[in-house]
Amino acid sequence: MLQIRELSKTYANGVQALKSVDLDIPKGMFGLLGPNGAGKSTLMRTIATLQDADSGSIRLDDLDMLADKTAARRRLGYLPQEFGVYPKVSAEAMLDHFAVLKGVTARGERRALVEALLQQVNLWQVRKRKLGTFSGGMRQRFGIAQALIGQPSLIIVDEPTAGLDPAERNRFLNLLAEVGENVVVILSTHIVEDVTDLCPRMAIIAGGQVRLAGEPRETIRALDGRVWRKTVGKAELAGYEQAQTVLSTRLVAGQPVIHVLADAAPDAGFEMVPADLEDVYFGELRKAAPATAAGA
DSSP states (O other), X not given: OEEEXXXXXXXXXXXXXXXXXXXXXXXXXXXXXXXXXXXXHHHHHHHTTSSOOSEEEEEETTEETTTOHHHHHHTEEEEOSSOOOOTTSBHXXXXXXXXXXXXXXXXXXXXHHHHHHHHHTTOGGGTTSBGGGOOHHHHHHHHHHHXXXXXXXXXXXXXXXXXXXXXXXXXXXXXXXXXXXXXXXXXXXXXXXXXXTTOSEEEXXXXXXXXXXXXHHHHHHTTTTOEEEEEOOGGGHHHHHHHXXXXXXXXXXXXXXXXXXXXXXXXXXXXXXXXXXXXXXXXXXXXXXXXXXXXX
């Protein structure tokens, strides 16, 4: 169990990236949803001991991660949004190098570890290829392999599916789900679909604050019977946005289709639709917007 209490961080430019964040994150996949600039990466970097918090605490079971960063680093694996590799080095050689850095010095043990990890992430057949020739999905799977060195009890992945094509995204998410059966895995993303089916628990962060935490299906159930959809004219859109709680707008065949949160049909032409996590997400962001603007 990862426990975060009253975690706050303000940068030198005055931006308060985290505001008294409280979270309980159990073993398994945990989705952290939020828009760009919400504070997700700051939270991930702080948990990963790459930067200091101004106040608060982070405990992984019995370990105070902020007080003993060396011990914390031995127990975590981190895949940042952007991670560098040497493009002319093979996957096998690079993973061997990472294993040395993690303290696996016995050659036989290291060879067995590298093979097991490359098999696990389905890169064994391309182990001799240079990393610079890897696709985006292959690079991310290699990133998970290096994050798994040392059998971590906490793995952090920050925006891992950005830029991946649908097939690579599915392969990567399936791999994460397998990894998450035995350890705490925090999936930080702004892509709602990554969380919907994959994560038993989640939180939404906006403006540096946790807006909602719980089980995705429970948060969706709270909106059942209250989400309405309608195709509207472009000229009508602004009026609906002023008069109604518009959760989302998307163009379908050139026409805006809106989702509105209401206890009854706002007017003729609206149809009730099943709520989904995207409705929950945009609803929380809409509620957070006035508070974020007021604090800006």
